[in-house]
Amino acid sequence: MFLKRITTIFLAFAVLACNKEYHLSKIEGKRIEINDSLNEDQKIEAYIKPFRQNVNKNLDSVISYAPKTYSKTDGELNTAIGNLMADAVYEESNPVFNSRTGKNIDFVILNHGGIRSIIPKGDITTRTAYSVMPFENSVVVVQLKGTQIKxxxxxxxxxxxxxxxSKHIQISLDSDFQLKTATINNAEIESDKTYYVATNDYLYNGGDRMTFFKPNDSLFVLDYKIRNVLIDYFKKRDTINPVIDERFIQIK
Incomplete structure (x- = not known):
């Protein structure tokens, strides 16, 4: 009987505790600034130092040269740096695509916002490629009909x-930004023809509202990062010389 009464009392307290409401009355926070006043752990620093030096050595190795500074704000509908990136993707990716499929890429489209830095005048290093393309975006090739190209x-x-x-497509708009002419490899775009378009996985999945990649006939994943494309492209050229040209223009 005694144990039964104790159990009953305990259950009563448990029920009361469960029914009690708790309210958050105050939140406190403290900002801890990370600056030079923080002491380094010398053992950790000694361990990391050779790795850091090796990474910096690789990133700062000179792989090409830029005779001037290139920025994505240099042109209206096409820029030298944008043309370079698209042409680099074509030149470095098409041999990979061709070796796997026996087909050739028809043209490349990337996004203006994906260019994250200028290419400054002077030595081009591996770090330059990381600055221009810091994301992990990779090249994909999409098989599209001419209707989707339109x-x-x-x-x-x-x-x-x-x-x-890339330079394989030419587009001109009139003064009202209406489509005037468009060709791929100097030929008119045919609605029922199949085209192989290289882009990156971010755009393929609808980035920048580029929804025209889906649905499609086939997708080919090359496992080739855009950043590595740039590095390979730069290494093959002592000096780069991209220009603004007639590939995408407005006739005023």
């Missing part, structure tokens, strides 16, 4: 931005 042309005309395009 959707892409409408998107580009409405966007009015210098999205990088």
């Amino acid at each position: 959707e892409m042309l409408i998107y580009l005309a409405l966007a009015k931005r210098a999205h990088p395009l």
Whole structure:
């Protein structure tokens, strides 16, 4: 009986505790600034130092040269740096795609916002490629019909931005930004024809509202990062010389 009464009392307290409401009355925070006043752990620093030195040595190794500074704000509908990136993706990726499929990439489209830094005048290093393309985006090739290419042309005309395009496609708009002419490899775009378009996985998945990649006939993943494309492209050239040209223009 005694144990039964004790159990009953305990259950009563438990029920009361469960029914009690708690309210947050105050939140306190403290900012801890990370600066030079913090002491280094010398053992950790000694362990990390050779790795850091090796990484910096690789990143700062000179792989090409830029005779001037290139920026994504240099042009209206195409820029030298954007043209370089699109052409680099074509030149470095097409041999990979061709060796796997026996087909060739028809053209490349990337996004203006994906260019994250200038290429400054002077030595080009591996670090330059990381600055221009810090993301992990990789090259994919999408098999599209001409009807979807025409959707892409409408998107580009409405966007009015210098999205990088390889030299294999030429687009001109009139003074009202309406499509005037468009060709791929100097031929008119055919609605029922199949085209192989290289881009990056971010855009393929709808980034920058580029929804025209889906649905598609096939997707080919090359496992080739855009950043590595740039590094390979730079290494093959003593001096780069990209220019603004006629690949995407407005006739005023």
